[in-house]
Amino acid sequence: MEEKVLNTRMENLGFTERILMEATLHEGLYLGRVISQSKDLYRVAMTDGELYAEVSGKMRHQAASVLEFPVVGDYVMVDRESDEKGNGIIHEILHRKSLFVRKAAGKTQKPQAVGANIDTVFLCMALNNDYNLRRLERYFAVALDSGAAPVIVLTKSDLCGNLEEKKMEVEKTVLGYDVLVTSAYVENGHEILKPYLSAGKTVAFIGSSGVGKSTLINRLLGEEAMETQGLRNDDKGRHTTTSRELFLLPEGGAVIDTPGMRELGIDHANIEESFEDISDLALQCRFHDCRHEKEPGCAIKEALEEGRLDRARYENYLKLKAENKYEGLSSRQIEDRKIKEMFGGKKEMKKLRKEFKSKNR
Ligand SMILES: Nc1nc2c(ncn2[C@@H]2O[C@H](COP(=O)(O)OP(=O)(O)OP(=O)(O)O)[C@@H](O)[C@H]2O)c(=O)[nH]1
Ligand SMILES: [Zn+2]
Numbered sequence: 001m002e003e004k005v006l007n008t009r010m011e012n013l014g015f016t017e018r019i020l021m022e023a024t025l026h027e028g029l030y031l032g033r034v035i036s037q038s039k040d041l042y043r044v045a046m047t048d049g050e051l052y053a054e055v056s057g058k059m060r061h062q063a064a065s066v067l068e069f070p071v072v073g074d075y076v077m078v079d080r081e082s083d084e085k086g087n088g089i090i091h092e093i094l095h096r097k098s099l100f101v102r103k104a105a106g107k108t109q110k111p112q113a114v115g116a117n118i119d120t121v122f123l124c125m126a127l128n129n130d131y132n133l134r135r136l137e138r139y140f141a142v143a144l145d146s147g148a149a150p151v152i153v154l155t156k157s158d159l160c161g162n163l164e165e166k167k168m169e170v171e172k173t174v175l176g177y178d179v180l181v182t183s184a185y186v187e188n189g190h191e192i193l194k195p196y197l198s199a200g201k202t203v204a205f206i207g208s209s210g211v212g213k214s215t216l217i218n219r220l221l222g223e224e225a226m227e228t229q230g231l232r233n234d235d236k237g238r239h240t241t242t243s244r245e246l247f248l249l250p251e252g253g254a255v256i257d258t259p260g261m262r263e264l265g266i267d268h269a270n271i272e273e274s275f276e277d278i279s280d281l282a283l284q285c286r287f288h289d290c291r292h293e294k295e296p297g298c299a300i301k302e303a304l305e306e307g308r309l310d311r312a313r314y315e316n317y318l319k320l321k322a323e324n325k326y327e328g329l330s331s332r333q334i335e336d337r338k339i340k341e342m343f344g345g346k347k348e349m350k351k352l353r354k355e356f357k358s359k360n361r
Contacts, residue, residue: 010047011199012248014117019075022094029077029091034070034116035246042070042090044078045246053078053088066112067101068093072245073116073202073256098147100204115204115256118148120196124207124216125152125170127160127181133173134316139206140174141274141320148204150177151196155212157183173313175277184212190219199252217257222250275317281309 013033015023023031032044032051042053053076055069063069070076070093077092100115123139125131136152143150152174157163163181171179182189193216196203205213247255272279278300282290286297295301303309 008199008252009248012252012254013045013047014075014200014202014254015047016200019094023075023077026077026092028079030080031094032076032078033246034072034074034076037070037072037245041087042076044076044088044090045248046078051078051080051088052086053090054083054085055090059090059092067099069113071099071113071116073118073254075117100142100146100148102142117202118146118204118256119201120203121146121148121150122153122193122196122203122205122207122213122216123150124155124205124211124213126156126208126211127154127163127166128156130156130208130211131160131166133169134312135208136170136173137274137313137316138320140177141271143206144274150174152177152179153193153207153216154179154181155183155207155216157181158185182216184215184219190216193220194251197249197251197253197255201252202246202254202256204256213257217247217255220249220255221247271317271320275313278309278314278317 015031015033019031023029030046032046032053034042035045035050036043040054042055044051044053056079059069070090074096075094076090077094079089079091081089083089096116098116098118099113100118100121101111101113121143123136123143125136125139131154140150140152152170154167154170160166167179167181180192182192184190193203197220205217207213245257247257249255281299281303282292284299285292285295287295290298290300292298292300300309300314304311304314
């Protein structure tokens with residue numbers, strides 16, 4: 001009986017055979033999974049409980065980028081002999097199956113990893129005024145680039161009159177990927193997500209604020225689990241996520257819900273892949289360097305004219321491509337870059353300033 005419980009927890013944490021195998025390469029260390037992070041301190045779930053841990057000095061010094069530090073969802077190898085502060089020490093991050101990266105808010109604008117080893121990412125969009133195919137295309141591109149499989153979840157179907165029409169539009173936008181429709185006001189509306197949730201699998205929810213992600217997650221967790229899994233009831237009577245960001249579901253599987261997952265930037269999106277129809281068309285243009293403007297034999301122009309390619313979709317594609325040129329830059333830096341493109345760089349500016357000064361002496 002004991003052993004069964006242990007196995008279920010291991011499975012639930014996603015300790016699959018592949019992970020266990022890789023873990024054996026690090027003798028003397030214990031396998032764990034990062035379930036939350038605050039600054040330099042990681043909360044790690046082990047087979048027999050949880051502990052707090054910091055990264056080893058070696059990892060800290062050798063990391064060439066922030067992406068080489070642990071992130072929620074990572075499998076890590078931990079030395080349980082605590083350091084002087086009573087924390088374990090993370091020595092290794094096991095090979096990541098997938099990694100979500102977003103551009104950070106704030107001054108540095110360094111990329112920031114928000115979740116690792118996610119199998120399925122639920123791209124949530126509400127069927128009321130949140131509904132926006134162009135935004136969905138963005139999320140879809142980010143998801144594809146992470147290595148996780150995107151599944152579109154259209155929420156609040158109770159607020160939508162032309163459900164079939166919208167569902168079909170979405171299906172056309174994400175050709176070949178699953179599109180689910182749900183509502184919190186339909187009994188067991190969350191059941192439709194269950195096929196993607198099973199022991200050893202990890203899912204994440206992405207989507208604008210207010211589309212109903214928390215509602216869905218809470219339904220999946222169930223009332224009982226909610227109280228024991230780091231969700232507290234604050235004085236407003238609302239369930240609020242505290243430090244924990246990876247939840248184990250009572251029926252198996254794990255859910256990652258981090259603030260960072262909520263508003264992913266587009267910078268690492270695989271635009272060509274999510275607009276495969278457009279890339280395919282471009283291959284049929286007469287000139288291989290066709291700019292799809294006035295060139296004869298342009299397959300894209302033709303498709304637009306014949307209505308085979310949706311103009312709004314094409315325009316969004318162009319917009320995303322243009323944004324990608326400024327990948328990872330803050331809006332301030334983008335402005336600077338644009339100015340530089342128009343007026344030249346620092347040297348030119350200096351020269352201009354000098355000329356201006358000498359003229360106005
Ligand atoms: N009509 C309707 N309202 C819903 C549905 N699901 C959630 N809501 C409501 O929408 C509001 C926002 O839901 P949340 O689950 O907090 O949304 P969220 O996506 O988690 O939002 P953030 O936490 O801000 O990212 C709440 O008032 C919910 O009661 C639904 O299927 N239909
Ligand atoms: Zn062309």
